[in-house]
Every structure is written in structure tokens, then in C-alpha cells.
Amino acid sequence: xxxxxxxxxxxxxxxxxxxxxxxxxxxxxxxxxxxxxxxxxxxxxxxxxxxxxxxxx
Numbered sequence: 001x002x003x004x005x006x007x008x009x010x011x012x013x014x015x016x017x018x019x020x021x022x023x024x025x026x027x028x029x030x031x032x033x034x035x036x037x038x039x040x041x042x043x044x045x046x047x048x049x050x051x052x053x054x055x056x057x
Contacts, residue, residue: 006031 008016020030 016027016030019034020027023030025033
């Protein structure tokens with residue numbers, strides 16, 4: 001599995017850590033579930049819209 005580095009401020013880290021504890025999940029899972037999953041859904045909707053939209057030419 002690949003890894004990425006996400007630069008955050010100390011305050012952002014504290015906030016993200018708090019949220020991960022609140023939801024009872026790891027910090028990585030928090031970012032995946034709360035950031036990546038919605039982006040994937042939005043992207044999929046965009047692709048579906050483009051595929052079903054009539055051509056302008």
C-alpha cells in the first residue's frame with residue numbers, strides 16, 4: 001500500500017486526532033471516510049453526468 005504525507009498545522013492535527021477518537025477510528029480511516037469517499041462519490045456523479053449529457057455539437 002502506498003503512503004502519502006499530509007502537511008497540517010499543530011491545531012489541525014489536534015482537531016483531526018480529536019475527531020478520529022470521537023468516531024473511534026484511526027486517523028487514516030477518518031481521512032479516507034470523511035474526505036476521500038465523498039470526493040470519489042462526487043467524481044463518479046460528474047462522470048455519469050458527462051456520459052448522459054447530450055453532445056453540444
